[in-house]
Amino acid sequence: MTDFVESFSTMQLLPPWISPGARTWMFLIRLNPKTVTDYLAAFLNAAAPDRAPFEWRPIDGDQFGIITYNQHPRVATDRPDRPQGWDTVCAKEVFFAFPAIRRQITADNLIVDTQVWVQPFSFGDTGAMVFGSREIWGTEMELARIFDEDDMSPGGMHVDVAIQGFKTFAPTSVSASIACLHLQVRPGGRIANPIPEILARPELHTIAGIFLQSSSFIGGGAPALTPDNPLTGTELNNLKQFRDAYNPEFAIYRAIVASKSSHQIDEASLAFFDPTSAEIDFMWSASMEQALQSQFALKTWTVGGPPAAHAPKVDAHGVDWDMKAARLKAELVFTYVSTVRYQVLGTLHTYGG
Amino acid sequence: MTIPPLTTGIPYIESDASLEVPPPYHFPGVTVHAFVWEAQMAPIQAYCDRFFNLGTAQERGFVYRAAAFWPYAMLLLLDYPEMIASSRRWTVAAHYGNQGILRQREVFVAVPVVRYGLGARRLAADTDLEFALPVIVVDDPNSAICGREMLGLGKMVAEIELGTAEYPDSFAGKVRLPGWATMAPNEVQSVLPFLEVTTAPALPTFRGSADVLSPWTLLQSREGGWLMSGLTSLADFTEQVSAGIVPTAMRTVQLKQFRDAAHPERAVYQSLVTCRSYYANIRGFSFFNEKDVDIAFHDVGSFAGILRVFLDLPGSESEPTGKTVGPTPVAGFTFTADVDFDNMRTLHTFPVDRGPGVAPVPQSSDLAAQWLRPWRGLFAKAPAP
Numbered sequence: 079m080t081d082f083v084e085s086f087s088t089m090q091l092l093p094p095w096i097s098p099g100a101r102t103w104m105f106l107i108r109l110n111p112k113t114v115t116d117y118l119a120a121f122l123n124a125a126a127p128d129r130a131p132f133e134w135r136p137i138d139g140d141q142f143g144i145i146t147y148n149q150h151p152r153v154a155t156d157r158p159d160r161p162q163g164w165d166t167v168c169a170k171e172v173f174f175a176f177p178a179i180r181r182q183i184t185a186d187n188l189i190v191d192t193q194v195w196v197q198p199f200s201f202g203d204t205g206a207m208v209f210g211s212r213e214i215w216g217t218e219m220e221l222a223r224i225f226d227e228d229d230m231s232p233g234g235m236h237v238d239v240a241i242q243g244f245k246t247f248a249p250t251s252v253s254a255s256i257a258c259l260h261l262q263v264r265p266g267g268r269i270a271n272p273i274p275e276i277l278a279r280p281e282l283h284t285i286a287g288i289f290l291q292s293s294s295f296i297g298g299g300a301p302a303l304t305p306d307n308p309l310t311g312t313e314l315n316n317l318k319q320f321r322d323a324y325n326p327e328f329a330i331y332r333a334i335v336a337s338k339s340s341h342q343i344d345e346a347s348l349a350f351f352d353p354t355s356a357e358i359d360f361m362w363s364a365s366m367e368q369a370l371q372s373q374f375a376l377k378t379w380t381v382g383g384p385p386a387a388h389a390p391k392v393d394a395h396g397v398d399w400d401m402k403a404a405r406l407k408a409e410l411v412f413t414y415v416s417t418v419r420y421q422v423l424g425t426l427h428t429y430g431g
Numbered sequence: 432m433t434i435p436p437l438t439t440g441i442p443y444i445e446s447d448a449s450l451e452v453p454p455p456y457h458f459p460g461v462t463v464h465a466f467v468w469e470a471q472m473a474p475i476q477a478y479c480d481r482f483f484n485l486g487t488a489q490e491r492g493f494v495y496r497a498a499a500f501w502p503y504a505m506l507l508l509l510d511y512p513e514m515i516a517s518s519r520r521w522t523v524a525a526h527y528g529n530q531g532i533l534r535q536r537e538v539f540v541a542v543p544v545v546r547y548g549l550g551a552r553r554l555a556a557d558t559d560l561e562f563a564l565p566v567i568v569v570d571d572p573n574s575a576i577c578g579r580e581m582l583g584l585g586k587m588v589a590e591i592e593l594g595t596a597e598y599p600d601s602f603a604g605k606v607r608l609p610g611w612a613t614m615a616p617n618e619v620q621s622v623l624p625f626l627e628v629t630t631a632p633a634l635p636t637f638r639g640s641a642d643v644l645s646p647w648t649l650l651q652s653r654e655g656g657w658l659m660s661g662l663t664s665l666a667d668f669t670e671q672v673s674a675g676i677v678p679t680a681m682r683t684v685q686l687k688q689f690r691d692a693a694h695p696e697r698a699v700y701q702s703l704v705t706c707r708s709y710y711a712n713i714r715g716f717s718f719f720n721e722k723d724v725d726i727a728f729h730d731v732g733s734f735a736g737i738l739r740v741f742l743d744l745p746g747s748e749s750e751p752t753g754k755t756v757g758p759t760p761v762a763g764f765t766f767t768a769d770v771d772f773d774n775m776r777t778l779h780t781f782p783v784d785r786g787p788g789v790a791p792v793p794q795s796s797d798l799a800a801q802w803l804r805p806w807r808g809l810f811a812k813a814p815a816p
Contacts, residue, residue: 079697080783082690083482086566086737087585092695126441152619159696163617167609199448205575205588205609206620212576214690218446221572221588242572243450244531251531253571320689321443321581323704323775326453329443330777331700335692364530368447422692428699430441431789 090210091167092160093337094421097153102146102341103235105261105358106285106410109141109176110375117198117373118178121317122334130334130427133181134196134315137288140281142409143176143373145358147237147261148418149226153207156419169207170224172239172259173200173217174373177288180315193288194313194336198373201239201258215422216318216335222258225395234265234355235413236387240397243365251364257399258366260359260385263411267355272410282409292341311340313423332430336423347415353408359385362402370404380404451577452533454706455773457517462510464593464602464765466628466724468758470504471743472497475542478565478740482686483703485781488549493557493779493798495684498543503761504741506726508604508628509537510593514574517771535571536591538606538626539564540741544684546778548798559800561684561705565740568606568625582775583687583704590622600632602719602765610733624729627755630763631723639723680709682801684778691786700792701781707774719763727755 082088118134147170154166175197182190201222202208211217223240239259244251269275276282292312319332360370362379370376379402383390390400475497483495514533541562548557568589569575578584589608596603608625611618631639688701728738735751738744746752776797783792 079691079694079786080701080781082688082696082698083485083686083701085482085585085686086733087579087587088690089733090690090695093692121444121446124444126444152617154617161616165611165620166617167620199446204620208572208576209579212580214695215692218448220448220450221576241450247530249529249531253531253533317444318692319443320700321453322440323582323687323702323706323777326581327443329441330702331689332441332443333692333699337692365450366448372447424693425691425789428785428789431785 088209089165089206090214091153091165091169091204091206092155092157092210093215094156094419095153096156097148097150097418097420099151099415100153100418101149101413101415103237103261103263103413104147104411105145105356105406105408106282106353107143107145107358107374107406108409109143109373111136111141113373113375114141114143114176114178117196121198122196122315126329126332126429128429130429131182132334132426134194135179135181137177137179137193137284139284141176142282142285143174145172145174145259145261145406147172147226147235150418153418165206167204167206169202169204170226170237171200171202171207171219172222172224172237172261173197173219175314177285178315192313193291194315196315199369201241213320215314215337216316216333217314218316223255223395223397233268235261235263237261238388238397240395241365243363245363245398245401247364255395255397256363256365257361257384257388257397257401258363259361260357260388260403262357262385262387263351264355264357267352267411269350269352272350272412276410311338311419313338315426318425329429331428333428334426336426338421338423340419341414341416342419343414343416347413349413351411351413353411356408356411357385358406358408359403360406361399362404374404374406376404378404450573451580452516452530452573453518453577453581454775455517455771457515458511458513458770458772459515460512460767461770462512462593462765462767464508464604464628464630465763466506466721466726466760467503467762468506468726468760470502470542470741470758472499472502474740475544475563478542478563479544483544483546483563483684485686485701490782490794491779492550492553492796493546493548495544495546498545498560501543503543504758505541506628507537507539507541508591508593511535511537511770517773533571533574535569535574536593537567537569537574538589538591538604539567541681541683542741546684546798553798557798557800559682559798561682564683564685565737568608582706583685583702584683585685589625596629596631598632598636598638600636601638602628602630602633604628608734610731612732614732618732623731623734625734626729627725627727629725630719633717633719633765636720639720679713680707682707682774687777694786697786698783699785701783703778703781705774705776705778706772709771709773710768711771713766713768716764716766719765721760721763724760724763726757726760728757730754730756 114136122134150169175195180192180194200219202219203224208221211219225238227236241258319329322328381403384399388399479495548554570591575586575588578586592605606626610623687704691697730751736748780795782794
């Protein structure tokens with residue numbers, strides 16, 4: 079293979095990477111099956127012009143997705159050809175993902191189904207991670223400002239995401255720092271035992287099983303998680319693509335990349351919360367409107383102003399909150415601290431190749 | 432998502448969450464502060480060899496060399512009050528044309544390089560002057576992403592302050608950039624000071640150094656013409672400035688490349704891409720006394736390697752001085768202009784072996800020099816269908 083020429087501007091976070099002590103907050107939301115099918119059809123199943131030798135399908139039953147916040151205090155490349163701890167960054171990321179099934183028909187006509195995750199959009203606050211995500215493993219991550227409360231204890235949380243975008247589209251509109259997402263869990267909503275609630279809701283059984291398969295627990299008696307262990311971890315399938323310099327409608331490279339994140343969870347840190355104590359508010363800006371409509375089947379905003387924690391004005395960070403919002407209902411909310419390992423499994427298909 | 436209606440080639444699917452606006456752009460009222468200093472040729476040639484002269488000369492058919500006739504580097508600090516997507520292509524214009532206006536600040540260092548075509552015919556047809564940008568930073572994240580992924584510009588996102596120094600009509604600029612101060616294992620990246628520039632008030636002024644050097648000395652030289660417009664002499668340029676109506680242009684060249692996902696030390700795509708900044712309606716042109724221009728780069732950790740491309744510094748990439756270092760400027764000036772950013776195209780696609788089971792990227796070229804392009808159709812063979 080041809081060598082990549084390293085430069086001043088390509089100091090991305092290289093995979094595989096490791097993030098000890100990462101705090102994760104996960105909000106489970108219900109999705110419209112059509113939005114899931116439409117996304118898979120356009121991004122993974124479409125001919126471009128050839129088709130990948132796989133088919134991505136929704137999981138059985140009801141469709142769910144997750145809004146996830148990850149706080150990485152120290153994430154660093156974990157490669158044998160680099161010093162340990164090389165290129166360490168502190169990073170925050172927020173992403174939306176949903177589970178899907180990748181179906182392959184083998185040469186001997188067997189159907190092999192693999193449970194994977196798909197990530198339609200994400201936000202990161204660190205260039206090294208954003209450029210690595212976009213340019214190496216193909217996650218469509220936008221560079222954003224992410225603000226969290228100093229106290230990230232399991233008693234509650236409050237995270238805001240701001241993007242550089244437009245509140246309204248018009249020839250005279252000016253791009254500005256605008257609020258994009260507000261996540262909050264009010265203190266006092268912790269649930270001691272979520273199992274009865276989950277068992278009482280059969281529609282959650284499939285997604286709960288997917289979560290359980292994807293993690294291992296320190297102190298839980300589970301076998302130690304290693305990057306090579308195929309039985310644990312979450313496989314992510316991304317469309318990695320880059321525009322042509324002359325014609326932005328064409329790609330000079332387009333491929334589907336498989337990667338895996340594995341979470342070795344500190345069992346003592348795992349905490350569940352009453353979903354009614356959570357707020358998931360996407361601000362209804364012109365820059366986000368299309369994504370909110372296509373991903374969450376929203377026709378328009380649902381709340382006539384910003385969440386209660388924010389006044390409808392520009393805040394101390396210079397972020398404009400004077401917008402209406404779309405509130406999503408959380409079905410499950412939980413948090414944990416884990417050691418995250420992220421590795422690229424390979425390129426599943428290169429279009430035109 | 433926007434699915435292109437075109438049926439040939441590999442379509443790019445734009446996500447509904449995408450915030451990028453692809454070029455071309457129109458930038459009215461851009462304020463430019465520019466500073467010029469003498470640069471060493473050897474590091475610039477090494478930069479050309481590393482990023483532009485990939486493979487063998489015979490395979491490529493061209494070689495990039497440092498522009499020895501103009502041994503200068505130029506630092507530009509630009510304030511774009513309005514950035515407007517200006518594509519006339521209906522599919523792009525419909526999506527971006529009326530969405531609004533972006534703003535950004537940008538700072539880059541440019542060094543002139545010359546692409547020489549190899550062989551008699553190519554020497555005449557493919558030789559061209561372009562500018563390499565070893566460092567380019569912006570404060571708009573979407574500009575950075577679009578510049579990196581579409582044009583191969585190594586844009587990084589920085590905190591950029593542009594304003595006035597101590598006195599009216601003076602200039603001050605600051606750039607802070609994510610980096611590692613020591614490159615020691617486990618050092619967490621932080622936002623570090625990268626560059627500070629200050630000047631005395633623009634000339635004429637009673638402030639600052641008394642013995643003003645004549646900035647026109649530099650600009651009236653034959654080589655000055657190469658710097659400012661590539662094809663017109665600087666005498667013409669200054670006349671254009673005084674007339675205020677005639678444009679000039681700057682073409683850049685950069686290596687656009689992407690890593691393999693599983694083997695990030697390998698590439699899946701490498702090409703040379705060029706684009707043009709076309710300066711029109713230049714006004715408010717004035718010089719600074721270069722003796723009162725102070726340029727300070729921070730020679731630390733992850734910044735050390737790139738500084739040595741355009742600054743003559745002691746120490747090395749692995750053992751930087753740890754101090755603020757700066758060149759001795761030979762000129763400094765400012766002006767306001769309307770800028771069109773356009774003519775993006777791939778000059779040369781390098782052959783890339785993408786690994787087992789994937790077809791290699793074939794080599795292709797579109798190297799005709801700017802002066803020849805309007806005439807090329809009269810002499811060249813028609814491209815294969």
